[in-house]
Amino acid sequence: MSGMTEQTRRSTRLVRIRDLFVKRGSLSASELAKELGYSQRTIQRDLLALDSELNVPLIYENRRWRIMEGANVVFGPVRLTLHESRAVYFATRLMLRSADERDPDGIAALEKIADALPARVASHMRRTVAEYSALPANMQYIEVVRRLTEAWASNHTATITYRSASASGPRTTGLDPYLLDHTQSGTYVAGYSSEHGQVRIFKVDRISEVEVTAHEFEPGDVEETADRLRNSWGGVVFGESHYDVTVDFAPGVSNRIHESYWHPSQTLEDMPGGGVRLSVSLPSLLEITPWVLSWGAAATVIEPPELRDAVATALREAAANYN
Numbered sequence: 419m420s421g422m423t424e425q426t427r428r429s430t431r432l433v434r435i436r437d438l439f440v441k442r443g444s445l446s447a448s449e450l451a452k453e454l455g456y457s458q459r460t461i462q463r464d465l466l467a468l469d470s471e472l473n474v475p476l477i478y479e480n481r482r483w484r485i486m487e488g489a490n491v492v493f494g495p496v497r498l499t500l501h502e503s504r505a506v507y508f509a510t511r512l513m514l515r516s517a518d519e520r521d522p523d524g525i526a527a528l529e530k531i532a533d534a535l536p537a538r539v540a541s542h543m544r545r546t547v548a549e550y551s552a553l554p555a556n557m558q559y560i561e562v563v564r565r566l567t568e569a570w571a572s573n574h575t576a577t578i579t580y581r582s583a584s585a586s587g588p589r590t591t592g593l594d595p596y597l598l599d600h601t602q603s604g605t606y607v608a609g610y611s612s613e614h615g616q617v618r619i620f621k622v623d624r625i626s627e628v629e630v631t632a633h634e635f636e637p638g639d640v641e642e643t644a645d646r647l648r649n650s651w652g653g654v655v656f657g658e659s660h661y662d663v664t665v666d667f668a669p670g671v672s673n674r675i676h677e678s679y680w681h682p683s684q685t686l687e688d689m690p691g692g693g694v695r696l697s698v699s700l701p702s703l704l705e706i707t708p709w710v711l712s713w714g715a716a717a718t719v720i721e722p723p724e725l726r727d728a729v730a731t732a733l734r735e736a737a738a739n740y741n
Contacts, residue, residue, distance in 0.1 A: 431456070432464055436474050436485075443572050443634055444484035496534065503535045510546050516602045520553040521560060558626070565628035566607055570595040575635050579627040580620055588626065589613065594635040596643050599653065606654050608643055610635075617643055619654060648682060650701055651709065657701030664697045664720040671716045695720075703728070 435450060447465065451458045465483055468474040475486040498506065510528055517524075525547055532543040569576035579590050591613035599606050605622040617638065647653050667675050669692030676686060676694060687695040700706060703725050710717050710729050719726040 432468060432472055435464055436468060436472055439483070439485045440571060444482040446482050498534060500536060503539045506531060507539060507543055510543065513600070514546055514550055516600070517550065517553060519556045519559060520550055525550055559623065562622060562625050562628050563605065565630055566595055566598060566622065569628070569630045570598050573634055573637060575631045575633040577629045577631060578620070578625050581624040581626065593620070596637055596640050599647070601653050603652060603654060608647065610638060619656060650705060651681065652705035655702045655704050659701055661700045661703055661722050661725070662697070663700055663706060663722065663725060664695060665710060666718045666720055667694050667696065667713065668716040669693050671713065
């Protein structure tokens with residue numbers, strides 16, 4: 419029985435070592451020993467076993483170990499309960515609704531998840547895979563996402579060529595990727611841009627080339643970056659301003675407004691006559707403007723004046739098209 423226990427500990431330790439390499443890049447045997455609480459001799463044996471047992475090729479250089487560049491490291495296994503499976507299924511359905519191109523890596527991942535699910539849930543997951551597979555392919559975009567993922571996961575600076583809305587031609591910058599995120603409007607990477615001298619957000623669709631460099635960066639305050647994105651309306655716009663936004667909604671849509679959690683700062687106030695007032699604090703109006711417009715006559719902006727004017731102008735211009 420003790421042998422089984424030791425084998426389990428060893429297997430767990432190998433997975434932990436692999437994950438540390440993926441997260442931190444390079445490590446010495448002494449650093450691993452200190453991190454995991456085992457002797458350096460044990461860690462040295464584990465390092466030799468990583469290649470043969472987990473198919474993780476390592477390189478030893480300057481007294482430090484790292485995973486060979488380009489190695490396809492496989493993670494897992496993952497075991498899910500029925501209700502955890504349902505949560506994963508919901509997440510994949512949400513991802514599919516915001517996708518306009520198929521991702522072969524995403525398809526492969528969903529197929530593996532389907533293999534681990536109960537039969538009836540798996541059939542629904544495979545239907546999702548079939549729908550995802552039917553989308554058009556864009557291999558240039560996939561290659562960009564893959565290289566950004568490699569730079570992001572290993573904390574390596576990437577040189578990116580991108581299309582800027584304010585420039586006539588392509589531009590290049592060094593990017594330390596802090597966050598990768600996928601939203602309804604697309605996939606975005608947030609990180610420190612050497613060209614701009616600050617943290618910026620880039621839409622991946624506008625990036626044409628990515629070269630992962632050998633330079634390893636120390637991530638900035640990732641939580642602060644994530645908080646700034648979380649406080650924007652759509653999760654992809656940095657803003658330095660502050661807007662207190664108030665929108666009144668008609669009785670016919672008040673239940674719909676109450677049903678959803680729209681923003682971390684939101685307050686909802688029931689109004690006389692059955693309407694509801696939504697109040698939020700935002701760093702930018704860029705994302706909320708089209709959202710308010712999508713409600714048509716059911717939404718009335720109370721403040722700020724610049725949002726009220728922008729919505730009123732857009733609605734008047736739209737109405738003029740039908741005269």
